[in-house]
Amino acid sequence: MHSWEVFIVEDDIRIAEINRRFVEKIEGFSVCGVALTEEEAKEQIAILQPDLVLLDIYFPDMNGLDLLRWMRSEFRGVEVIMVTAATEVNTLKHALDDGIFDYIVKPVIFQRFKDALLHFSEYKKSIHQLSADKEVNQNVIDSIIKREKSEVIPQSLPKGIDPITLDKVLTMLSNHKKGFTADDLGQLIGASRTTARRYLEYLVSEQKVRADITYGGVGRPERIYQYGV
Template sequence: MKVNDKPIFKVILIEDDPMVQEVNKQFIEQVQGFQVVGVAGNGNDGLQLVRELSPDLVFLDVFMPSLGGIETLQKLRTMALPVDVVAVTAAKDAETIRTMLRHGAFDYIIKPFKLERVKQTLERYRLQHDAWTEVPPVTQDDLDRLLHTAGASGYTVNAGALQTKDALTYEQDDLPKGLNAVTLNQVLHAMRLHDGGLSAEEAAAAVGIARVTARRYLDYLEKTGLVKLEINYGGVGRPVNRYVRKL
């Protein structure tokens, strides 16, 4: 299913606390393109919902009756179900975090959390989905850029990814006071993976910075002529500024 030519991502919540279920649902559905299609109170019921509804994404608690989050994620992987998982839990210990990430969790959100944190995760998920969907047969360099910019959170560009010739666009001495070369290169790298351009909000989610900070870097790139500003008047509400990298 698509809205405005973009896919609707189906989400299942596996969470035993009814209040947290409702908060998660409200937060997720405030992000355009994401819809909660099912809710389960334990891992066993959640697995059944995943089989029946074939979601794109699961929000998964760790501490639950019947079947906990770690065991549920392990079963999802054993069953080879084509679904991504975001851990949403109060568990803060390193071993639980490592275990969830080791079994392929796309992101790990610690309770209590804010709407902005969920939005960042979902925007990263959308960007990664678009990047893989739009990629033609790749070279090793193309694949390295995709894989090495996807950290434990799925799409966050990290400094290690900048050690490629393509990503080393700016040095600190090139920039005016107040701009950081690493951050600017991260923004550029995110744009390379999304040829249709990025809004400030999407760039912020991809890099893991505040929207106002992302806009400052995008405005700088526009002034230098590396990107162009396109104003999208489609839909209801304010127009959206999109920054598109020039070829």
Template sequence: MIKVVLIEDDPMVQEVNRQFIEKVDSFKVVGVASNGLEGINLVRSKKPELVIIDVYMPQQDGLQTLQVIRTERINVDIIPITAASDMETVRSFLQHGAFDYIVKPFKFERIKKALENYRSFRMKFDEKERISQQELDEFFFRKEQGNTFDLPKGLNALTLTKISKFLAETKVPISAEEVAEGVGIARVTARRYLDYLEKCGHVQIDFQYGGIGRPINRYKLNK
């Protein structure tokens, strides 16, 4: 069971978030606070694995609370759920190690996805003393894509990561054949991964015509 402390000043939002959190397997809300000062005391006493926190709160806001948690070196992870969508706030939370960032209003599926990613993270890494680069790549890439460690049958996360990195390093749209040569895989395999990335919205296709008028698909990573 993953223990969660919920810090949110709106009573109605508190209850909705609590129900959402406990609707996901393995998560239990062990304490609810209405501001950052109450919240930090709950974190100290309940020792949760995860804190779900708002930004705009009386007495002590969410970012100040996170800064106290990091200053005291409390071993807990943070996911903000907030109406704050300005880049300065988002960047500050990420710089202080937020696991995810959810902007209000949101649907249950969004918090479910965040919590499932977090649960997978705990299960995969808690019992390890060391971790390989491949395992890190698989985790960070899939977390970035916002899925729950599931890929279509026949696709490999490491190969997907390599292709994404190759596209990111390429300044101009390139063909599936060029991707295959750059990554070291077959052209038909590269095309499958590129089609998957395009369906997920992470790759854009440029249609370019060759000398005989036949269009060539060229791919570039969306920023």
């Protein structure tokens, strides 16, 4: 089996180690290096030329978006997944404009991380299979460039609903068919129960999520939110 080489650019050595362990839990991927600074990142990327870079945005000595632009100008074949705490809409737009493959918000949920890397692997294999063909049809093109997102986030959202957090909530719900209470979801995304419930109730109003009443161990009713209606 082909092993995709992953390079991690992260200034927090503890998070870098978590990302390394996540990568090595996924079959077909290995970590070829880790950089904590801009100088280390540029030097090692130039030497190693990995298949995929996991890139943070906030660094003491640089902005990850600047490194992304440098990679795009020097090594266009290297794919990039942002792994960051940055949730500003403009940051996301700049990253998308510069051709990132995916954008994962910290704290990282392993299943979301795994889905991103497996999607990357499928995409690269599809491209490789086309190397002997001179032409493609529309169906082949659509199958290659289609993203496996469960939903498209609307452009206009009500106050208090952040698009990146909303996408994270949708991803978690779609990957866990049994659903969550607002308490459970809040703990998983690092938010309060009130915040989690706000996002869940918004999705219920948009008919993307349903809320069912169940009874806990002491007989009190709870709302269980599940993907789909």
